[in-house]
Amino acid sequence: MTNAKGRSSTNDSIELLIDLVQRESVTPEDGGCQPLIASRLESLGFTIEWVNSGGVTNLWARRGTAAPLMVFAGHTDVVPTGDETQWSSPPFSAEIIDGYLCGRGAADMKGGVAAFITAVERFVTENDDHNGSIAVLLTSDEEGPAIHGTTKVIEKLNDRGEKIDYCIVGEPSSTETFGDIIRNGRRGSLGAHIDVHGTQGHVAYPHLADNPIHRAMPALSELTNIVWDEGDEHFPPTTLQISNFNAGTGATNVIPALASIELNLRYSPAITIENIKSTIEGLLKRHNLNYDIEWRDSARPFITQQGTLCDALQTAIKEHTGSSARLDTGGGTSDGRFIAPTGAQVVEFGPINKTIHQIDERVLCDDIKTLSSIYEATLVTLLAR
Ligand SMILES: [Zn+2]
Structure with missing residues (x-):
């Protein structure tokens, strides 16, 4: 399967890919991937900056000082192989x-x-005097806790007022066929651990006890029936799921003193985190529960509307694959969640994700060559003079 528009000059992508895969870099290791890339970019006039934190290597490489700033972002770490x-x-x-x-x-x-x-190498070689600036942001902490990765680089950029206009994260967004999906946003994720307290006692003497299971049940039933929002054109409706409900001493004749609940919401920008919290706490109070609640704000939702970046990328995808890429906000979280709050237009676009994290993970070489041409064409639209 050869893409009619794939050019032989894009074989450089496959050579680099082989070199990168051969550098073992299970999180948080980088295996020398970033120094290799840094030296290639440095020779093209990029300023290299290392933002290292907690044993994690992060690279920020920028060429030019003018706006708009177009960033390619990604990670060099990989998940473990499993049984080799x-x-x-x-x-x-x-x-x-x-x-x-x-x-x-x-x-x-x-x-x-x-x-x-x-793509950046070919673009810069042919457009030495391009408009704006190009930067590359790489981390080796995406597949892990993501505490010392992209977020640290963004903190540094924010501190010195360096603003990203466009960002493409090269994550594998394609699902059935290469070029079918661009991710232009993600839902938020909010978790909570709730302890409902009661008074332990004998089941034969309930008037001397206070059963937290009985108290929690009607509240939880009401909680799971809330319609949070209707979603919108980009997002499905917000959902709440109780993932754990633990209570009981193990004995059949003892009313327990505690019931513990674990829940998670995947929410759209149609609702705010403050709104969710006050609704849930209001409900718990209305049911007269004696409770503690601990929130986990693990990802804020973001959306990049149809605009300059989506248009440029969709046009390039159409030209090189014939496919009309659909904007989609599905899937789990990614490092786009750290970049979008800066106000940048952020999308994820990359190869087919069918084999990621699996045994025999693989990509079609022709897809990677075409992907590189698509990135290059997007750069031409956004930054060529
Ligand atoms: Zn990834």
Whole structure:
């Protein structure tokens, strides 16, 4: 399968991808991926900055000082291989089998990284005097706790007033066919742990006890029936799920003193976190519960509306694959959640995600070549003079 518009000059992407996959970099290791990329970018006139935190390596490389600033973002770390003997080829050997490059990180997301680095190299070589600025942001802490990664770089940029206008995260967003989906936002994730307190006692003497299970049940029933919002054109309605409900001493004749509930909401920007919290706490109070609640604000929702960046990317995808890429906000969280609050237009676009985190993770070499051409064409639209 050869893309009619794929150019032989984009084989540089595959060479770089092989080199990156062969550098073992299970979170938080970088395996030398970022120094390799930094030296390539430095020779093209990028200013290299290392933002290291808690044993994690982060790279910020920028060329130019003017606005608009276009950023390619991604991670060089990969998840563990699992049982290596189950792989058809060793996971860090980067073998090409039937046109697929196989190896841990090939799709998530060294393929995207290789494609955007080579796109930047070709673009800068042909457009030395481009408008605005180009930057590359890489972390080795995406697959882990993500405390010392992208968020640290963004903090530093915020401190000195450095503003990102456009950002493409090279995560594998394609689902069924290459080029079918651009992620232009993500739902927020809010968790809560609730302890409902009662008084322990004998089941035969309930008037001397206070049963927290009985107290919690009507409240939880009401909680699970709340319609939070209707969603909107970009997001499905907000959902609440109780994932854990624990109570009881194990004895059949004892009323317990405590019931513990764990819940999670996936929410859209149609509702605020303050609104969710006050609704839930108001309900618990109305039911006269003696409770403690602990919130976990793990991701804020974001949306990048149809605009300059989406238009440029969709046009490039159409031109190189024939596919009309759909904007979508599904899936889990990604580092886009740290970049979007700066006000930047942020989208994720990359290869097919079917094999990510699996045994025999792989990408079609032709897709990576085409991806690099798409990134390059997007740069031309946004920054060429
Ligand atoms: Zn990833």
